[in-house]
Amino acid sequence: MGIADDAVEVRAQGWRTLAALHGLIESELERALGSAVDLSVVEYTVLDALNRQDGWHMRMQQLARATALSPSATTRLVNRLEDRALLTRILCADDRRGIYTELTPAGRALYERARPIHDETLERVLAEASAQPELAPVVDALHTAAPVAG
Amino acid sequence: MGIADDAVEVRAQGWRTLAALHGLIESELERALGSAVDLSVVEYTVLDALNRQDGWHMRMQQLARATALSPSATTRLVNRLEDRALLTRILCADDRRGIYTELTPAGRALYERARPIHDETLERVLAEASAQPELAPVVDALHTAAPVAG
DNA sequence: CCTAAATACTTGCACACGCAAATAGAAAGC
DNA sequence: GCTTTCTATTTGCGTGTGCAAGTATTTAGG
Structure with a gap:
C-alpha cells in the first residue's frame, strides 16, 4: 500500500471519527435538552442563534443556514416554536x-433555562470524549476554532 | 466576562464548527453517492463496514454501532439493502x-464502484474546508485520529 | 407600464428515523 | 426441569426531513 492509498485511508478514518464524535455529542444534547426543557438540538440552535443576535431578528434563510436545514424544514421548525409561543414571525416592510x-x-x-443544561452537557461530553x-x-x-463569520 | 465564561463560549463555538463541518461533508457525500450509485451515506457505511471485515459477517448490533443508528433503523436499513440484493441475512447456529x-x-x-466516488468527494470537501x-x-x-477499536 | 425571470417562503408527499411494545431465544435461579 | 430475567431483533406508530411544486413579491427587460 503506497503513500497515496494511506492518505485515502487516513481521510476515511478521520471522517468516521468526526461522525462518531458528532453523533455522540448530538445524542447526549438531545437527551439532556429533551428531558429538561423539551427542546431538540435544532430547536435549541434556533433559540441560541436568535439570542446571539440580541434582540435583533433573523430571516428564515439565515435560520436555515444556522441550522443546516432545508427551507421547508425551517418553516416547520419555526411553526413548532411559534405554536409554543417561543418566537414570533414578523413581516418586514422593505421586502x-x-x-x-x-x-x-x-x-x-x-x-436562559436551557443554556446551562446545554453548556454543562457539552462540557461533560467533551471531557469524556x-x-x-x-x-x-x-x-x-x-x-x-475561530468564530464563524455572520 | 471571566475565564470560565470564555471556556464555555469556546466549547459552544467549537461544537458549532464541528456540526458545520459534519453537515458539509455529509451533504456532499449524500449528493455524490446518491447520484452516482443511488446509495445514502449510511447505506455506504454499512457496505464499507462489511467490506472491512473482508468476507466475514457482522451482527445487526455491530452494524447499529457502526452506523450510530437505533436497532429498528438498522433492521430497515438492512431490509433495503437486502431487497436490492446487496447483502444477505444469515441466521447463526450458536446463538x-x-x-x-x-x-x-x-x-x-x-x-467497489462507490468507494472511489466516496474517497474523491471526501478529499475534495476536506480540501475546500x-x-x-x-x-x-x-x-x-x-x-x-487513530483507528477506532472494534 | 407590463411581462419574464429571480427570490423568499410554504405545502404535498414520500421516506427514514426513534421510541415503545412484541416476539423469540438464551441464561440464571432454585 | 421450569420459571424468571435478560438479550437480539422486528413491527406499529408518530414525527421530522428533503425534494419538487406552488404562491407571493421583487427585480430586470422591452
Whole structure:
C-alpha cells in the first residue's frame, strides 16, 4: 500500500471519527435538552442563534443556514416554536417576501433555562470524549476554532 | 466576562464548527453517492463496514454501532439493502437470536464502484474546508485520529 | 407600464428515523 | 426441569426531513 492509498485511508478514518464524535455529542444534547426543557438540538440552535443576535431578528434563510436545514424544514421548525409561543414571525416592510423571526419573552426565558443544561452537557461530553484516544485530537482542535463569520 | 465564561463560549463555538463541518461533508457525500450509485451515506457505511471485515459477517448490533443508528433503523436499513440484493441475512447456529449479514457479490461490486466516488468527494470537501479558517484546525486534526477499536 | 425571470417562503408527499411494545431465544435461579 | 430475567431483533406508530411544486413579491427587460 503506497503513500497515496494511506492518505485515502487516513481521510476515511478521520471522517468516521468526526461522525462518531458528532453523533455522540448530538445524542447526549438531545437527551439532556429533551428531558429538561423539551427542546431538540435544532430547536435549541434556533433559540441560541436568535439570542446571539440580541434582540435583533433573523430571516428564515439565515435560520436555515444556522441550522443546516432545508427551507421547508425551517418553516416547520419555526411553526413548532411559534405554536409554543417561543418566537414570533414578523413581516418586514422593505421586502414583503421576507419574514423575520424574533424571540418572545417566553422564548428568551426558556433559552436562559436551557443554556446551562446545554453548556454543562457539552462540557461533560467533551471531557469524556477527550479521554478516548481516537477522539481526543479532534476534541482538542475544537478549542482553536475561530468564530464563524455572520 | 471571566475565564470560565470564555471556556464555555469556546466549547459552544467549537461544537458549532464541528456540526458545520459534519453537515458539509455529509451533504456532499449524500449528493455524490446518491447520484452516482443511488446509495445514502449510511447505506455506504454499512457496505464499507462489511467490506472491512473482508468476507466475514457482522451482527445487526455491530452494524447499529457502526452506523450510530437505533436497532429498528438498522433492521430497515438492512431490509433495503437486502431487497436490492446487496447483502444477505444469515441466521447463526450458536446463538439463534443473532443474525449475521454478509455482502453478496453484487454488494461487493457496488461497493467497489462507490468507494472511489466516496474517497474523491471526501478529499475534495476536506480540501475546500481546509481553506476556510474556522474549519481548518478541525480538518487538520482528523489526520491524527487513530483507528477506532472494534 | 407590463411581462419574464429571480427570490423568499410554504405545502404535498414520500421516506427514514426513534421510541415503545412484541416476539423469540438464551441464561440464571432454585 | 421450569420459571424468571435478560438479550437480539422486528413491527406499529408518530414525527421530522428533503425534494419538487406552488404562491407571493421583487427585480430586470422591452
